[in-house]
Amino acid sequence: MxxxxxxxxxxxxxxxxxxxxxxxxxxxxxxxxxLPPADGGRQAHLTLLACSILQVPVWGFSMSYGVFPEYYTNPKSSLQLSSSGSSTGAIGTTFNGIVYLSMPVLFGLLARRFTRFRLHTFLTGTFLAIASIVASAFANNVSTLMATQGVLQASGATMLYTASTIYIDEWFIQRKGFAYGITLATKSAVGVAAPLAFSAMLTHIGYRATLFTWAGIMAVTVLPAPFLLRRRIPLSTSSPTGERHYRRTSWSFLRHATFPIFMLANMIFSASYGIPQTYLASFAASTLHFNPSNSALTLVAANVPSIFASLWIGPLSDGEKSRIIGGRRMSIGAVSTLSALGAAIPIFLLWGMTPSTPYAAGVVLLVLFAMIWGFFAGGYSSTWGGVIKQISKEADEHNEVADTGLLFGLMNGARGIGYIAGGLLGVELMDVGSIGQSALAYSGPFGGLILFSGCGAAVGGLSVLIQARRR
Structure with missing residues (x-):
């Protein structure tokens, strides 16, 4: 670095x-x-390795947070909160909101004007993330947990993530989708392993020791990064008078239709994406009478396929030929639509058609839904590399420039807005309850959620309009 x-x-x-x-x-x-060659070579691969390893300290805790509220409310827990443990659920929402909404700002600053402060940002974020976890081990009320795990941990994780991921943008140009796909696959793997690890640690060594152990894991996984990450694009040169010249950020890409269409599609898809993640385990418990362990396994069934989806959809969005789809190259609009519709169809035909009584057929349909939806929905973010390339190409056609680092930050920001909006809508849709009268899940208390989730996922394929417009 x-x-x-x-x-x-x-x-x-x-x-x-x-x-x-x-x-x-x-x-x-x-x-x-x-400049060193992009898209390959030793340093490009070292950069990708470092960013993949850093998915552990950035996302491991937040993707495992679902196991903590249950521990907080357990009377046998060694943690005694002075407030109701049920209110701790807002900590996870706060974390995700801060991370995603901060990314456009940090990516924009670190990609252009303040590139020289990337290492400072990385080290500051590392300190905040680790220190907040350690401090939360001594919390005895919800407010302290919110400040440490929700705010400080999120701030540190965002700084750590942006200051490292920005290097992928420099080292991977034609293969951005491939690079982002690798890191997202690693993130999905963390989402599978970390909750199981946290659950086991909380059971066997207790709350405080678990957080101390996790702080140690974070330190170990962060340590190699400063030695693996190197700048490809040099700092701006100084003028003859010694004054610093900064590259100004160009916003010309906002004038073209490609950017708002992709952003809107991404935002709506993200709003729908959070619904199954949030309510699938509850649906399995209340409708199919799963016990808590089996309910959690439905999320594992959804997260595992997303690992392989990122490894396939990422390169596909770069324009690589797909052996599965007739050995053809697909436009980025077609790839994102494939992912969106692949997520929407099982929502309508499998989750919605699940019997509202605990029959064996319902279990099969729900697990099958989790796997298919998890594959296509989990791979949607892997299209962002291709989206960024498409926007950059359009800017180039108009003799303009597009800051690809800023674009990646904006895509994350749109996802954050979608998550928050989907979370708020989910609460209201639970009050709507059933859709129609039948023995299917549509007629149960989750009917409105299922319908919204399916429609939102389908709208995620809105980018196909770009291709139709061009033709």
Missing amino acids: ADLPVEIASTPTTDEHELRASALEHRELSTDLE
């Missing part, structure tokens, strides 16, 4: 195709700068 000196070559050595593929990097920087 050190700011290494960059030598000025006497003749241009950067490939012309790469220049056009990354207008931001090479149009504003002198083409006389000799």
Whole structure:
């Protein structure tokens, strides 16, 4: 992550195709700068390795938070809160809201004007994230838990994530989808393993020891990053008078239809995506009479397929040929629509058609739904690399530049807005209850949630309109 000196070559050595593929990097920087090759090579892979490992300290706690409220409310727990444990559920929502809504700001700042402060941001975020976990071990009320686990932990995780992930944007240009797919697959793997690990630790070593252990795991997984991450794009050069020149952020991409369509689709899809994640275990418990352990396994069944989905959909969004789909290349609009519809259809045909009584057929349908929905919905974020390339290409066609780091931050921001909106709507939709009269899940208390989740997922394929507009 050190700011290494960059030598000025006497003749241009950067490939012309790469220049056009990354207008931001090479149009504003002198083409006389000799840059390391992108999309491959030792340093690009080391960067991808570091960012993949960092998914553990960034997302491990937040993706496991569902096991903590149950522990807080357990009378046998060693933690005695002075307030009702039920109110701790807002801590997870606060964490996700801070992380996703802060990303557009941090990505924009670290990609352009304050690039020299990436290492400072990384180290500050690491300290905040670890210190907040340790401090929360001594909490004895909900307010302290909110401040440590909800606010400080989220702030540190955001700084840690943005200061590291921004390097993927520099080292991967043509293969952004592949790179983001790898990191998202790792994140999904963390989402499978971490809740099981936290549950086991809480049971065997207790609350405080669990948090101390997790703080140690965070420190170990963060440690290699400063040695693995290196800058590919040099810092802006100084003027003859010694004044610093900063690359200004261009917002020209806002004028084109591609950006708002993808952003709207992403936002609505994210609102629907949080519904099964939040309510699937409750549905299994209340409707099919699953015990708490089996209810949690429905989420595992949804998270495991998303690992493989990211590894497939990510490269597919880069334009690589798919052996599964006739060995053809697909446009990014088609790829995102495939993911969206693949998530929507099982919601309507499997979750919605699950019998509202605890029959064996209902169990089969629900598990099958979790696996298919988890595959396609979990792979949706892997299309972002292709989306960013499409927006950059459109900007290049208009002789403009698009800050790809900022774009990635904005995509995360849209997801955060969608999550929050979906969470608020979910509460209201639970009051709506059944849709129609039948023996299916539509007619149960989750009917409104199921209908909204399916429709929202389908709208996530709105980007296909871009291709129709072009044709």
